[in-house]
Amino acid sequence: MSVREEFDEWATRGKDRGMADRHWHTAKHVLARMPVEDGDVVLDLGTGSGYAVRALADRGIERGYGIDGSPEMVHNARSYTESDDVAYLVGDFEYLPFEADSVDHAFSMEAFYYAADPHAALSELARVLQPGGTFYCAVDYYEENVYTHEWQSGIDIEMTLWDRAEYRQAFREAGFYVAEQDTVPDREVEIPPPEDFPIEGFESREEMVERYRTFGTLLTVGVAP
Amino acid sequence: MSVREEFDEWATRGKDRGMADRHWHTAKHVLARMPVEDGDVVLDLGTGSGYAVRALADRGIERGYGIDGSPEMVHNARSYTESDDVAYLVGDFEYLPFEADSVDHAFSMEAFYYAADPHAALSELARVLQPGGTFYCAVDYYEENVYTHEWQSGIDIEMTLWDRAEYRQAFREAGFYVAEQDTVPDREVEIPPPEDFPIEGFESREEMVERYRTFGTLLTVGVAP
Amino acid sequence: MKEDLMDIICCPLDKQTLELSITDEDDGDIIEGTLTCTECGEVYPIEDGIPNLLPPDMREDASA
Amino acid sequence: MKEDLMDIICCPLDKQTLELSITDEDDGDIIEGTLTCTECGEVYPIEDGIPNLLPPDMREDASA
Ligand SMILES: Nc1ncnc2c1ncn2[C@@H]1O[C@H](CSCC[C@H](N)C(=O)O)[C@@H](O)[C@H]1O
Ligand SMILES: Nc1ncnc2c1ncn2[C@@H]1O[C@H](CSCC[C@H](N)C(=O)O)[C@@H](O)[C@H]1O
Structure with missing residues (x-):
């Protein structure tokens, strides 16, 4: 299945909003770190519901562009805002x-x-970014975060499973400087009491704590030279 | 008073360790974000007790150098380790x-x-850093963190009170790219119950929460071009 | 899409300049039209106000 | 200080090469000595194993 087919289906089922709500737990902290200025043009890759560029536009940038391979995702994203400061393609x-x-x-x-x-x-990003421009790449699906590995079995698109060092190395190979790498905890997802376990995907409460509070979202920040 | 005189006195009174313990609450999160590799040489400016380079050396770097204008601080820092991977000057x-x-x-x-x-x-840092090298600059004393402003009255050295935007601008003027700016919360300092307020420096519990959990430590990350 | 998007977009394949042709516009918002690469001649649709700049072989019939 | 520090340090004033002279050494650790700038001739002390590379006017008598 193609990205277009897979995510068009997600979008028509309204999964874009649910994802956005869950991802916001860590995405808002990632966005807060970005050194954007009023005059900046910012790009969101795989924008889904498009929340990230809307949040940056509210904070104050010149223009936010959300790009996505799924026309239905973009259709939804566009419908959530009337702002002239954002556009989706x-x-x-x-x-x-x-x-x-x-x-x-x-x-x-x-x-x-x-x-x-x-x-x-990554090469494409290095091309479109100005010298000194940053790429804030946030993923929950990465090697150390073992609890997310099963995602691949639920989706027909081949997913890249890199570990922290592989992210750094790939960024550098594409010409980026690596300015930061961090795991951003999701402190908002509710974790049930120990007696409720096992629950889907987690044998014990400790596992669920590790998945969200420890591994959370891996952030790698590249800077275009 | 000079930096040397002021901080030599702090060091002989053992204040270096107390500072290190308090600063560790946020410093450890800042250090965790640094994209250091095994072969890297890392510099700590105003090293005090020297904990930062020791922590990085434990994680794995080629060499950590702590520099400080106070000979007594450096004397103490040196006494806390026998590691060949760190040096103080x-x-x-x-x-x-x-x-x-x-x-x-x-x-x-x-x-x-x-x-x-x-x-x-900043110019000196831009000079000594390799292209792509980062400067992780962490400060509790900054314009938005109003609760720290009174520190100036307790010390004879003139302190620079920049706001977030001024940090970004000064970094850029010195030739750095700004890769990140963030406030890192201190979640560890104990905040007494509301009925204990006012206490030194804080009228109410809300103020103390704002100082530590919201304003915390301002981090600005520059990347040498 | 707004016309100022033209300042930044280009052909996804050869990165050359695109030429805008509008068939339906609503108060400064381009609803239907095309973007044609001035170099390779590839035509990219604008539908429901959204430019589709997928490479042609990924696009298929990309309308909803 | 270890001798390999010489690979990276220089005169704080003119950034030129320093020359190491050792008066006391303990198992590879240089305890007392001097660092002399090969260009401007400024002399920087090593005391208690610690090189003091403050500019001379900030140094005063920097020993404990
Ligand atoms: N190769 C590709 N090019 C463009 N978009 C892609 C893509 N592969 C996946 N996507 C898009 O990436 C999105 C992943 S879902 C995440 C959406 C959003 N960033 C959020 O945080 O909620 C989907 O909308 C999918 O269509
Ligand atoms: N201009 C200067 N050059 C070198 N060191 C300086 C300096 N101004 C201040 N310092 C040093 O900076 C330190 C500030 S106290 C902070 C120490 C340590 N980083 C910690 O987190 O606990 C002092 O040790 C002081 O001597």
């Missing part, structure tokens, strides 16, 4: 329809690992 | 005794604002 990570050096900062939440060729996606 | 932020491009990453906690000329200190 359909496109693929590996074939970014933006001119070189045209973007100040880029963000991506829970989307990067769907790229058919993640190295090509 | 006496020197000033504005006259760094390191060759150009000789450092992979730099860190500073609660020290940067003591520089007589913070712009000169």
Whole structure:
């Protein structure tokens, strides 16, 4: 199945909003770290419901662009705002329809690992970012976060499962400087009391704590030279 | 009073350890974000007890250097470790005794604002850092964190009170890319129950919560081009 | 889409300039139209106000 | 200080090469000595195993 088919179906089933609500737990902390200024143009890769560019526009940027390979996702994202400061378009990570050096900062939440060729996606990002521009890449699905590995079995698209060091290395290979790597805890997801376990995906409360509070979301920040 | 005189006195009174314990609440999160690799040389400016380079050496770096303008601070720092992977030296932020491009990453906690000329200190850092090297600058004393402003009255050294935007701007003026800016909450300092207030420095519990949990430590990350 | 998007977008394949042609516009919002690469001639649709800049082989019939 | 510190340090004033002279050493650890700038001739002390590379006017008598 293609990204388009898979995520068009998610979007028509309204999964874009549910994802956005859950991802917001950590995405808001990631977005807060971005050194955006009033005049900046910011790109969100795999924008889904499009919340990230809306949040940045509320904070104050020149323009936020959300790109997504699923027309239905983009259709939904567009319907959630009337703001002139954001725009959504359909496109693929590996074939970014933006001119070189045209973007100040880029963000991506829970989307990067769907790229058919993640190295090509990083090269494209390095191309469109201005010198000094950042790429804030946030993923829950990564090697150390073992509790997310099963996601692959539920989806037909091949997902990239890198560990922390592999993210750093791939960023550097694509020409990025690595400015930061961190795990951002999800402190908001409710974790039931010990007696409720096992529950879906977790044998014990400790496992669920580890998955959300410890592993949370892996953030890797690259800076274009 | 000079930095040397002031902090030599702090060090002989053993204040270096107390500071380190308190600063560790947020410093450990800041250090965790640094993208250091095994072969890296890391510099700690205003090292005090020297804990930061010891922590990085434990995690795995080639060499950690702590520099401080107070010989007594350095004397103490040296006495806390026998590790070959760290070294401490006496020197000033504005006259760094390191060759150009000789450092992979730099860190500073609660020290940067003591520089007589913070712009000169940033220029020196940009000089010694390799292209792509980061400067992790952490301060509790900054404009938005109003509860720390009174510190100036207790010390004879003129302290730099910048706000978040001024940090970003000064970094950029010194040639750095700004990769991140964030406030790191201190979740560990114990905050007494409401009925105990007012206590020293805080009219109400809300104020103390704001000072530590909201304003915490301001982190600005610069990347050398 | 707003016309100022033209400042930043380009052909996803060869990164060359796109030419905008509008068939339906609503108060500054381009609802239907096309974006044509001035170099390779590839045509990208604008439908329901959304430009679809997927490479043609990923697009299929991308309308809802 | 260990001798390999020489790989990275320089004169804080003119950033030129320093020359190491050792008066007391303990198992690879240089306890007392001097660092002299090969360009400007400024002399920086090593005392109690710690090199003091403050500019001379900030140093005063920096020993404990
Ligand atoms: N190669 C690719 N190019 C563009 N978009 C892609 C893509 N692979 C996956 N996507 C998009 O990435 C999104 C992942 S779901 C995450 C959505 C959103 N960032 C959030 O945090 O909720 C989907 O909308 C999917 O369509
Ligand atoms: N201009 C300057 N050059 C070098 N060190 C300086 C300096 N101004 C202040 N310092 C040093 O900076 C330190 C600030 S106290 C903080 C110490 C340590 N980083 C910690 O987190 O606990 C002091 O040890 C002081 O001597």
